Amino acid sequence: xxxxxxxxxxxxxxxxxxxxxxVLHASFVEFRALxxxxxxxxxxxxxxxxxxxxxxxxxxxxxxxxxxxxTVAAVxxxxxxxxxxxxxxxxxxxxxxxxxxxxxxxxxxxxxxxxRMFLSSTPFLTSAIRLYEGFGFRRMEEEPQDLFGTExxxxxxxxx
Numbered sequence: 001x002x003x004x005x006x007x008x009x010x011x012x013x014x015x016x017x018x019x020x021x022x023v024l025h026a027s028f029v030e031f032r033a034l035x036x037x038x039x040x041x042x043x044x045x046x047x048x049x050x051x052x053x054x055x056x057x058x059x060x061x062x063x064x065x066x067x068x069x070x071t072v073a074a075v076x077x078x079x080x081x082x083x084x085x086x087x088x089x090x091x092x093x094x095x096x097x098x099x100x101x102x103x104x105x106x107x108x109x110x111x112x113x114x115x116r117m118f119l120s121s122t123p124f125l126t127s128a129i130r131l132y133e134g135f136g137f138r139r140m141e142e143e144p145q146d147l148f149g150t151e152x153x154x155x156x157x158x159x160x
Contacts, residue, residue: 007069007097009104012059017047019068020061020085024050027087034124038148045085053085060104062088062097070097074105074117081109081159083119086128098131109159118156120145129155 012020025044032040045053053059053073062070069092073085083105088097109117119137121129137155145152 007062012061017050021047024087036149039150072101080116120152
């Protein structure tokens with residue numbers, strides 16, 4: 001584990017969309033060969049699609065020294081919150097940025113009265129899966145799904 005870094009987390013605004021797009025691309029490009037073309041495109045979104053997500057629910061950025069080093073988005077799905085678009089720059093992984101983003105979303109979800117959070121992951125994102133499990137997410141017993149041909153599974157956590 002890397003040394004903890006000092007970050008601030010805040011709600012993202014439209015001006016953050018290009019930086020978020022860069023973080024998502026940098027976060028997933030090393031896994032590019034494991035995704036289908038469509039799966040990678042749906043994961044490493046461009047600024048235009050990030051702006052559309054901002055209309056659907058909150059997006060947060062983690063900033064260190066004025067640079068965006070991580071991001072996560074949420075969207076309400078009934079009584080639950082779906083986490084999506086989570087990425088942390090490779091140089092910052094293992095420093096607590098991902099956990100801080102997860103705590104931010106959970107605090108928001110609890111404050112809004114949601115009772116559950118869930119997310120989808122690919123089996124090859126092992127460090128992210130360990131982070132989610134350490135944060136209390138558990139795999140759901142369901143058939144694997146796919147994102148444009150890239151295998152996905154769902155994890156959930158009770159809020160509260």
